[in-house]
């Protein structure tokens with residue numbers, strides 16, 4: 001069971017606490033992505049030291065490699081990956097549909113091609129939820145059908161029909177589970193999807209199929225629809241949303257939980273998030289720039305290293321450059337969320353959001 005308490009509200013923004021299996025974390029919550037159980041370039045302990053209390057892994061990828069038997073043999077996912085905090089797992093529906101070249105989706109389930117050995121496998125929504133439970137995750141996500149953007153109305157209609165049907169079969173497996181709405185950016189279909197999921201009744205509600213190339217105003221309109229339909233007292237999760245401005249906008253629209261590979265992927269490409277916007281650390285203008293990556297950041301990288309040094313590491317293809325950039329970007333996201341939490345408690349979120357947006361160019 002998930003316990004969710006809202007402790008402060010400012011407008012639609014909420015500050016709260018999620019508790020599951022005796023583990024707690026504050027909301028708004030940003031989860032780093034550990035698709036294969038790893039924070040890419042960091043140890044999971046380093047992720048915890050930044051301050052993260054929850055992460056999201058991917059059931060499909062873990063099933064493919066190392067395999068459920070290996071993780072069960074180790075005593076479950078928490079022990080296996082050394083993460084005592086909260087673990088969400090995504091179903092992997094997005095990956096199965098995107099990477100399964102022989103895409104075959106039906107009410108029954110999804111047929112996909114393994115990325116490891118190329119074998120074609122079939123999975124039902126029930127099997128997927130049981131897989132997540134076997135891994136020992138704390139919170140599972142229902143298998144959903146996320147259409148690409150843009151998609152025809154016919155495909156969007158089908159995405160809602162299949163997603164609701166699959167969700168109804170993921171519901172009663174005795175495990176804390178979030179459902180996921182679909183329907184692209186079609187108002188009526190998005191509302192239909194949200195309503196059908198609310199009628200089924202879940203412990204948490206996600207919004208899926210956004211931040212995949214649609215215009216921002218359409219994405220925000222879908223969040224408003226979800227906010228109007230989803231129960232106020234349940235946690236709301238926008239999947240795959242990682243840019244700081246999008247996250248603050250979503251918080252102001254009543255959303256609580258976010259995950260994205262955005263900070264870690266950007267870091268590996270030399271894109272550093274700072275309070276004044278993003279910078280490409282590989283640029284030669286940083287060659288003799290001895291300032292920290294972000295003068296307002298108190299992370300170990302900004303305390304101990306200069307832009308010049310990290311520019312040098314990237315230029316020289318030193319792996320530690322990727323690590324230091326990742327530690328900074330994740331620290332930046334963690335601070336952003338902590339600041340948003342404090343601002344909601346103090347009733348200053350609206351001005352915090354504006355000030356952040358004015359500076360983050």
Ligand SMILES: [Zn+2]
Nearest residue numbers: 297299302328
């Ligand atoms: Zn920093």
